[in-house]
Amino acid sequence: MLHRLWVLIALAGAAAHAQAPLTLRTAQQSGSIVKYDTDTPARPGLCLEILRAVERVDPALRFTGLTQKLPLKRVERLLAEQEVDVFFCLLKSPERERQWRYSPVPLYAIRHVVVQRIDDGRHFDTLAQLAQASRAKRVLVMRGTAIARHLVKAQVAITEVGSEREALQMLALGRADLIYGQDINLLRHIGDAQMGMQVKLGRTVFQEEPQYLALRADLPAAYEERLTNALRKLDKDGTLRQLAEKYR
CATH class of the missing domain: 3.40.190.10 (Periplasmic binding protein-like II)
Known part of the structure; x- marks a missing residue:
């Protein structure tokens, strides 16, 4: 009991x-x-x-x-x-x-990185260098993200696009030289598009x-x-x- x-x-x-x-x-x-x-x-x-x-x-x-x-x-x-x-x-x-x-x-955590064409030998280590490069061709970034606002604050000239897929297509066609975005998203889209022999991630993590x-x-x-x-x-x-x- x-x-x-x-x-x-x-x-x-x-x-x-x-x-x-x-x-x-x-x-x-x-x-x-x-x-x-x-x-x-x-x-x-x-x-x-x-x-x-x-x-x-x-x-x-x-x-x-x-x-x-x-x-x-x-x-x-x-x-x-x-x-x-x-x-x-x-x-x-x-x-x-x-x-x-x-x-x-x-x-x-996401890491801010750039994607560039595989034959682009330039290295970008600072946002100031990206801002300088963006005077010739604007840097592509995903529309409406906090990352876009971060680049504008650093005086990087940007073009906002609707998706990573669109950005990669523009990069491959030479309409842009750089994409700035989140590593985890960019790697996924590069893999899905089988573009590993066409584009690469830059060596610098600008921010985590x-x-x-x-x-x-x-x-x-x-x-x-x-x-x-x-x-x-x-x-x-x-x-x-x-x-x-x-x-x-």
Whole structure:
């Protein structure tokens, strides 16, 4: 009888500590197959895989809205307008941090690099050198990204394009000499386009930045803590690192 009582007490305690069901609104980013690529089940996107890992760590937590495939600008607007609760994954910038919050756990890091034609022997070690080169031909960068704003601030003349694929085509045709972007995205598109014998990554990493989970400005603190705890577990057990390596 006493044993049964202790079992009941233990079960009651476990129930008290169980996470309550929680559903949060999100969306997919269109045009970024490294982040979201539901058409490729074996590699559905790094950010989607991190999201699913969070759900596994916290089985009572679910994300809705993944049927929405939206351009980055639209995702940012919905997050600022509190029409979505969270978004995997975004870089930080002062402008963005005025509009929403971020969980403190880095999800993965991206490196700023240039891509140039394989026969281009020039080396670019600073943004000042890129700014000088951009006077002859503008540097290609993905439209609407924080990276574009970073280059403009450094006085690099840029042309914004819709995708890495478009940028690589322009580079191959000689319409541009340099693409500036995220290594993880550029490597994926170079591989998909089988352009490894035509283009190369420059030798310099201009900047390394972590991607984070973005949270709407008024998301309850208890929800943020729950998400952050799940991400800390994934960081501690090596899951975040393993997922990032899978997509490089």
